[in-house]
Structures are given as structure tokens and as C-alpha cells.
Amino acid sequence: MLDVSLKHYLLVAALMFAAGVGVIISRRNAIAVLCGVELILNAAALNFVAFNRYSAPSGRLDGQVFTIFIIILAAAEAAIALAILLNLFQQTNTVDVDEADTLRE
Amino acid sequence: MLLTLATFLPLLGMVVVLLLPTANKNLIRWTATGFAVAAFVPIIVLTQGYGAGGDRPAVDTLRAEAAAVVAGAPAPMRAQITELLADAKSNTPAFRTFVAADAAHPTDAEKKSLAVRAKLEALEQGGAYKAWHEAWELTLAAASPIAADMRYVEYGQWIPSFNIHYMMGVDGLSMPLIFLTGLLWVLCFVYSFSIEDGVKGYFALFLLLQTGLIGVFCALDFFLFYVFWEIVLLPMYFLIGYWGGTNRLYAAIKFFIYTLVGSVLLLVAMLALYWKDGYDSFNLLTLTSLSGGFDLSFQMWIFMALFMGFAIKVPVFPFHTWLPDAHVQAPTAVSVVLAGVLLKMGGYGFYRFSYTLAPDAGISQTMVLFIGGLGVINIVYGALCAMAQKDFKSLVAYSSVSHMGFVLLGLAAMTTEGIQGSVLQMFNHGVSSAMMFLLVGVLYERAHHRDLDRFGGIGLQMPYYTGFAIIGFFASLGLPGLNGFISEVLVFMGSFNSETFFAGNSAVYGLPRWMVYLALPGVVLTAGYILWTVQRVYMGTAKKEEYKTFRDLNWREVFSLAPLAAMCIIFGVAPQLILGYMNNTLDHLRTFIVTGGGN
């Protein structure tokens, strides 16, 4: 039977990335789009960890370090997005990216 | 110094006018007029001194500058620079290899120039490359086929890191146009005393426009030329856009966009020339010295880009559509300078740039047929359109399109008479069209409309005015004895000759005679629409009571019209007065294009 190799992880990540893009394309709700972004970030992070395991020079953990930063920054980004969203919601009662359209005349 | 004065006095005038109190309109008017007169003084001096020994030939100036540059280089390098300069022309391909060649694996062409390259590298290490380049540019400029007639040359560093210089000069091609500019500004300012709205801005912009125009005709550095060229655009936009008629905003932006498209093409061509073979030169004379060596495909390319840029300005069919709009909307004085001088920027550009920088392309069959064909279309189409106009001003505008066609036709013919006629036509049209727009303006100020069908019998009411009008319109028609006749005849003679003249010369394609036949109906049409107009407006008895109250010309109007009328007659009787300036220049130019370019 097949051995689990780098390519398998990469394919899983690619699928998650594709799903994330699908979410971003099909959703208009800001929070849902944010969920799609999380999928993409996870795909990239999974890539980093897998590459770190399979093809980086031994002894170096660059990929894992990168992943930690991805997770931290994702958290910060989500916090900002939701803070702005809450503020906007207090003004307009909508979270729809398209409905928030006073900017488009 | 004279050229700098003529160019920048108006700019100084603009600053002074802007500093004057807005409320004191008369002070502004007189100050502006004063500056226009002041700028006309050095121009008069120029015309008197040109060729009469009061000037110094460009060749001398340039050689002296080159010697000074060599003398200023580090001492150990001077001998090497002089050695390289001895054969300035044949050393030029080394530039490119110097810049780009791979020393380890040279191609054959590069091997040849490796010796020169080594010398250049030695100069670079000795810190004298810049000086050598400068001296080289000047040496080539002095050897340029159009340098012989260039006078009053001023030369100075401007942007050393891009080899951009402040270089001005005049020859027989630019002299009449500079004179025309200086004169028209004085006349227009006097005429414009009737402007009441935004006086300060009006005169300031007008003065800025003058700086741009005189600069365009004097600049011998391509970059400098381009800056002046663009400076012309902006005041024109505002002059039409603020003081124009009801549809002025549309006309102004249309004018601006059309000419901007042309400018941009000009810019690309300029950069391509600068980059070409690593010469890194904006010096027009240097470039003409080198242009014979450019390969034909490059020349075609450059020619087309430059042609487009200038053709929009002329304007050549099918780029002419901005012209009637601009003219109809523009205030009278702006129309006058637009027709009188701005259109000539295009014609001047053909001679100064297109044909000298791409001589082989200019005499190729494609281009001769192309330019000649466009000339014919301009003549006939312009006349037909003029005939169909109801608006007096738009009739005059289309007559400009038609008359500028002669410039193209004579140019395509490339015979002595053709070129002389063509350049003379630029000057003559500048005089007669300026006059016609003034005439239309005078009438419009009284009638407040320009509908040809509603006029009639003006001759009875305003005899002096009608007298001027007859001179202006007949000059434009080409009546023998008036100036328009001479240039049109020369153009036709030249273009008839072209085919036989160049029959034995395989390098030059003569303008085919059938094309001239096609242009001939244009003359008849011109006579037709002008006579018809004169009849409709000036002849007959007054149609309307209102015309009975029209005053005849006031002193300002007479002052503006009289010099132009005088010129129509004087240059009709004694064209030699203008041709005398041009003959040598145009001869050298023509010889260069026809033979020098073919190497």
C-alpha cells in the first residue's frame, strides 16, 4: 500500500486552499469570508510544516516557526476584523460585504 | 542672449502681470502689451542681423564650445579626447558596445570597435568620459548639415546627468515663424483690450503661451523643445476653456487630449532616439549628423511616431476634428494665434524633426505617397468642408485645414520649389488666417452671431473694414499680387516637377503627378467658397436694419489689421523678402534629405 509522503500532505493543503477560495468566491457575509481565509491560512501553514518535515535541511525549524507566526497573525487579524465589524454593525445592522455599500455610488 | 530674451521676456511679463492688482485692468493690459513689444524688439534685431554679419555662425560657436570642453577635461586625457574626436562620426557605434558589450565574448561588430572601446574605458577611468561625450556631441553638431545656417546659437549645461543642454538657435526655417509670433502677439494684445472678464489671467496665460511658442521655434535640444511644446498646451486649454464660447469646455479638453496624444508619441520617439545605439544625446544637431546612419526600419518607426505627433498639430486629416471645435469656441485673439502660429508648430516639426531625423524614411515611396496623399485630402476635403459651413468662423477654420494641405504637398514633393513654397505657405497662411480670424472677430463683436446666411451688405456699412476683409480673403484665395498666390504657385510648380526631377534617382521617390492633379480642384473650390462668402457677407444691400448701426473699425482694430494687410501685399509683390531668409537653409536641408540621408 502507498506510503504517506510529502505529496499527500501537499494535496490535502491544496484541497483546503481550493475550498477556501471557493468560500471567498461564493460568500458575501464578512464572517463567512473570514472563515474562508482561515482555511487558506491553514493550507499554507500545513504546507510549511510538511515541507519542514520532508524537505528542509535537518535541524532547522524555519517552517514551523513560520506556522506559529501565521497562527498568531491570523488571530490578530480576526480580532481586528471582528472589532471593525462590530463597530460597523452598531452603525448599519449589516455584515454583508456587498450590503455595506454606501461607498459604491 | 537675444533668443533667451525673446523667449523669456514674456515669462517675466507673466510674473509681473500676476503681481499687479486685479482691479486695475488697464494697467494689466498695458503692461502685457509692453512685454509683448519688448519681446518683439530682440526679434527685430534678430531678423536684421541674420545673415548680415551681425551674428556668428553656429559652426564657430559649437567648435569653440567643444574646444572649451576639451580644455576643461583633466590634462592627461585631453590628447586622447582629441584623438577620438578626429573621427567623431565613425566612433559612434562604439558607444553601444561600450555600454552593453560582453568583453569576454565580443561579436564581430563589437570586435571592430574594441579598440575604440578600450580608449573610451581609459577615458572613463580618467574621469573624462563626460567631457568626451560633450565634446563629441558638439563636434558632431558642428558637422551637422543643418548647422551651417544656424545662427545666434546659445549653449549651456542644463541637466548634465542626462546630457540635456540649454541650446537655442535660429535658421531660415524658424526665423519667419519667430517673427510672425512676435508680431502677432503685439497685434493680439492690442486687439484683446476689449476682454473684460478675468483680464489678469487672460494676459498672463497669453504671455506664457508666447514663451512656449518662441521656445519651440528656437530650441535645438530635443528635451528643451519638448518642454516648450508641452508648455504651449496648458495656457491654450485655459484660454479656450475660460474665455471661449458656449461649448468651450468640450472644445478645450478635446484640443488638449488630441495634442497630448501627439506629444506622448513625440516623447516615445525622443526617448528612442536618445537611446539609439547608445548615443545618449538630445542634441538635435548631433542627432541630424547621425541620422543618416540609422537603419531604415528604425527610421520608419521614428518617422511615424514623430509624424503623428506633428500631424495632430497641423492638423492633418483625419486628426483635424479638434480644430473646428477649438476655433469656433476660442475667443478671437486665441483663434488668431492658434491659426497663425500654433498650427505651424506641426509644419515646423516636420521640417526640423521628422525629415532630418529620419531622412531615408521621408523619401521612401510609402511615405511620399502617404504624406502627399494626406496633403491632397487636406486641400480638397478642407475646401469642401469650408464650403458647407454656415458658421463664419468654422469656415475660416476649415480653410486652414485646406491651406495646411499645401504645406504637406510641397514637403512630399521634396523639390526646391516645393519646399520653398511649403515653408512660405506656412508663413503666408499665418498672416492671412490671422487676419481672417480678426475680421470674423470684429464682425462678431458687433453682430453677436456668426451665421453666414444672416449677413449681407456689410460693405455699405463698414467700408474700411470691408477693404481689409477683401485683402485678407483674397490673399487666402491666392489672388496674384497677394502673398498666398506665391506660395501656392511654388508648391504646385514643385510638385509637378517632382516626378521628372527624381526620375533618374533610385534613392528618392518623386511625388507622382496624378496626385497633383487631384489637388488642383482644391484651388477652384477655395476660390468658390471665398468668393461666395465675400458675396454673402459684404456684397448686396443690407438685409437687416440692425446692421445699419454697425460702427466701422476703431483704432485698436485698425492697428491689429493694418500690419497684416500690409504684409499680404508686400510679400505678394516681393516674396524675396521672406524667401531670402529661407533659401540657403532650405537648400541645405533638401540636399541633406535627398542625398545625405541616403548613405
Next chain:
Amino acid sequence: MDIDFGTIMFFALALVAVVPAFMVVLARDIVRVAFWLLASLCGVAGLYILLGADFIGLTQVLVYIGGILVLILFGIMMTSKDPLRQKAGASGQRSVVTGLVTAAIVFAVLAAVVLGVGFEEGKGRSDGSPTTTALGEALLTDYVLPFELVSVLLLFVLCGAAYMARRRREDAHA
């Protein structure tokens, strides 16, 4: 035919990561979107551990699932009166189809890329032993600068987010 434990675990976790990821595209309401995302992120955490990145796996659970997802759910609750009915913004079948088709194309391209020859395997293959200590050392030596900087980032993000989400008291205060 021997199927080792690692292989089974991989496929199980891969399914847990990928299937919910696509359910995020398909889900009807916004709460379900969030919960499918939760499942997917758990799968990824498992994959991390399978790859020997135990610390990352735990961080994933703590920060992502414990932090970000809670934040998202919190946002959903705050901004919606009836979250289970609130559509997740997909304006019907068509946009779901668009999403799936795009996803398919993206996946096809990426699959071609990741299955290509450019990714050398096993050059410096690590053995998959726990990495917490080594990771800590890396963060405090080679990566000490980003590590410190990210603390500044979190500081101003916290202050900024607090300022942003705070009720507008300052208008009265000012």
C-alpha cells in the same frame, strides 16, 4: 498488504480536514459554517501532530480553535439576532456552484504544481520527534527579532481592537 497505523491516521485526519472544508462552502447558515471550520481546523491540528509538530498542533487547538473560532462565534452572536436562520451570505445555488467550480480549477492547478518535480523529498528529513524545545530555542535565537516584534504588534492590535469595539463613550467624555 500492511497498512500501518500512521497511514490510517493520515487518511482519517485528511478526511477530517478536507471534507468539513468543503462543507464550509456548502453550509446553509453562518453558525454551521463556523462549526464546519472548527472540524476542519481540528483535522489540521491532528495532521500537525502526525508530522511531528506537536507544539504547533497544540497551538492550533489553543489559539485557533480556542481563540479565533470563539471570536468568530462571538461575532456571529453579536451581529445577528437569529444566527441559525441567517444565511451565510451565499445568494443561492448559483454562487455555491461558482464557488465549487472555482475551487475545482484552483485545485487542478495547484495539484499540478505540487505533484511536479520541484519539491525534493527527504533532503533533510527529520525523524518526527517532538520539537517543542527546539522550537523554543529557534524563537529565542534565530527568530528572536520577529518574536519580539510580534509582541508589539499584538499590543497595538489589542489596544486598537478595544478602541474600535468599545461603545462610543468617548463622545460623551470629549
Next chain:
Amino acid sequence: MQNSIETARRIVAEGMSGIIPEILLCALVCVLLLADLFIRGIKPRTTAWIAVLGFVACGAALIARNGVHAEVFGWQQADGMRGMLLNDQFAWFFQVFVLATALVCIPMAMDHAAFRARRMGEFYALLAAATLGMFLMASATNLLMAYLGIEFASMASYLATAYDKRDRAGSEGGLKYVIYGSVASGIMIYGLSLIYGMTGSLHYTDIAQALHVSAATEGQLLIAAILIFGGFAYKMAAVPMHFWCPDVYEGAPTPFTAYLSVASKAAGFAVFVRFLAAFTAHGGPTFTGFGGMEFEASFGWPVIVAAAAALSMTVGNLGALWQTNVKRMLAYSSIAQAGYLLMAVAVYAAGHDKPNGGDLAPLVFYFIAYFFMNLGAFHVISVVGSRTGAVTVSDFAGLGRRAPWMAFGLGVCMLSLLGMPPTGGFVGKMQLLQTAVENNLVWLAVLAGINTAISAFYYFKLLKSMYLEKSAGGVIQSGSANLAVLALLVAPLFVLGLAFSPIAEFSRGFGF
């Protein structure tokens, strides 16, 4: 364990001296946040002056760093240091640039109507944080650092965009900015992970060396490059990641829009060009691509960049044609400007062996001109907007009479953005076109020329409105401080247009 603590100590001790300006910015962020928290009723003016002091101190430290070439914070390898940041002339230029932009934006913020009666410490802290992020972007030599720098700058920008909480447009702009921004950065780091997989390293030097021998195919690198370009294009506001730009520029407080359009774009170019340099550092097989352009071992970058340049200028200019809102129009204009700037990068990407191919002088020069013309334009829009509430082009009607100097300044900036002599914008654009023409990208130069003509329509809309349309409004008092700032921004445009030799020489010193 003891050993690594020693190592950590040593790295920090050695590295600190190399990041003094950055440390000062960190301190400034903290001081401003604390001042806002603990000093009750602190005046906006006070916090602004604290920010000015902080930026000036940072500037002094930065000037002291001029001429330094050192990698800091990293590990030693056989062939040299593998640092997080590389302090070199290239980074120095962009850092000075970003800092100067921030300094100019402070008086604009002090003057901004919506910012007058509220606590501003957090805003200036965000400005400082964004500046710090852009510092990192300019000098990052490590993918992680580049990513962190981008996020640093982005997150501060998201918050600053939405800073005016009462302003719905600002909140919407901020939300769109953060959502699209996270999409862009997600796509980018996926691409970065592929590069990491191909090379096994995050450091540019190692990446450059590894790519040289990598088995990765052209196609693989192309896809990775496209994904990565998405992230960089977002910061540069270039196609294909430009769509956030109009909403955010319109929604953000005008002083911050000015900052975004100048500093953020410059930092985007800085991080991108340095990244690109890693790809083009080592020679390889030559092949002919898009538009007859020959390029070498640059793995599709010239194609991507040239296409992005062409699309950005076209999309930007066509988009701007229909805008009535001035900030929105300038947003599209800034997309187009990114397109012009990308021309120089396309030439750069095509390799170092072309004449001036590795030369960044045109890019640097254009940015210098861009600094003055874009900030000048936003300054006028901010001042006039604060006093009259003007937002649309027609609101500027008659400005030539109502505020002659402001109108003149804005007019000059418009002409410069359009590329008319005798302004700096013309010389800058000329150099960009020249590089393109020199390097067989004539089609791109001609396209840029056509675009210039198109752009005249909308730049002139403003000129037309200011000078050719009449309005009943009275004279606007602009304030002498604002006029002084305007003079400082507009006068250099003429110097750049008429006596640019020294600046052109100066701009040559910032390549790699």
C-alpha cells in the same frame, strides 16, 4: 539550554545597534498608547507633537544609519550572515521615504476636521506602527520577516482606516480593507510556502542559491510567483489586487489616505523588488517571452510584472474616468501610477545585463516625485474638505478664486501626476518610459503613453472644476501652516522638473 540562552543574548546584543530607528518607533507606539490611556483629557495637539518628536528622533537615527550595509538578527553560515533584516541603501531610501510621509501626514491629521475633538494618541500610535511595519518591509531579507512586516503595516492600516468610529464610510472601508487584505496575504503565504518547499529556506540568499539548482519547473515557479504577487500587488495597489483601493481610499480619513497612497505603496514596491532580486540574482537559461522580451532565469516574473503594469495603468485610468468623488478618483489614479512604476520593475525583473536593466534609479526618482505630487494633492483635498466638506469634483468648483494658492498647488500636482513638464512627474515618467524603450518594452511604453492621454480626462476634470467653473462659495481660509506645508510639497515639483540633475544622480545610489 545554557548554550542557547547565551546565543540569544549574543544575538540581541549584537543586533540591537542595527535597529535603533525601529526600536525608537516601538517606543513611540508604546508611549503614545500609554499617553492616551493614562493622561486624562490629553489634547490631540500634544499627542501630535509627541509623534513628531518620535519620528524626528527616528529620522536622526536613520540618518546615522546611512551608508551602513549589514544584516542583523540571524545566524551565521559559512558564506555569511543570514539575518532577518538587511540594512542597506535600498532599505534606507524607502525607510526615509516612509518616515517623511508619516511626518507630512501629522500636520494633515492635526488639521483634519473629524480628528479635532477626540483622543488621537491611538491614531498616531497606529501611524507609528504602520511606519515600523514598512521599515521592516523595506529591509526584510527573510520571508518570515517580509510577511511580518506586511502584516504589521496592514493591521495598523486597517485600524487607522476605520479610526473615525462615527464615520460609516470609514468603517466600511476598514472592513473591506481587512477582509480583502487577509485574503491577499493568505494567498501570498501559500505561494511563499511553495517557495519554501522548493528551496528549503526562508532566507533570500539561500532561496536565490537554491533556485539556481532547483528542479522546480518554469510552470511551478510561475504559479508560485502569481500567488505571491497577489500579496505584493495588494500593498502596491496594483492589478490584480487593486479592488480594495477605491473603497478604502474613500473611506479612510483623508490624512491617512494620503499616507496609504504614498508610504504603503512605496513599502509594497520595496518589499517586492527586494524579493524579486532574490529571483534574479543568479543567471540561468535565457528564453523569449511575452512581447518579444528576452529574460533570464527570472522564472516568469517579467511576464507577470509587465502584464500587471499594463493592466494596472489601463484599469486605473479607465476606472478613474467615471469617478465623481475626488478621493476615489485619486485611488484609481494611484492604481495607474502603480502601473507606471511597475514598468521599471518589469525591466528590473528582466535581468541585470540589459542597459540599466538592474538600475532602480527611475523607480526611486519617480517615487520622489510621487511623494510630493500625491501628498500635495491629498493635502489640498484634506484642507479644503475639512473646511467645506468638499468630496466630489464639482465641490471644488471655483476653488481657483476661493483659495487661489490651494487651487494652484492642487493644479500643479494634477499636472505632475499627468506627467506634464515642467514638473517632476514629467521627468519621472520620462525616465520610466526611457527604461522601457531601452529594454525592448516599447509596447509597454506606448501603452503608458496612451494611458497618459486617457488620464488627462480625469486630472483635467479637477482643473476644469477649479478654474473654469464658477461657484457662489466664499473665500476659504486655509491657514498659514497649511500653506507652508503646501509650498514645501509643491515647490520641489518644479525643482524636480527643471533642475533634476542632482536628484537624478542621487536616485542612482539605491540599487543592490
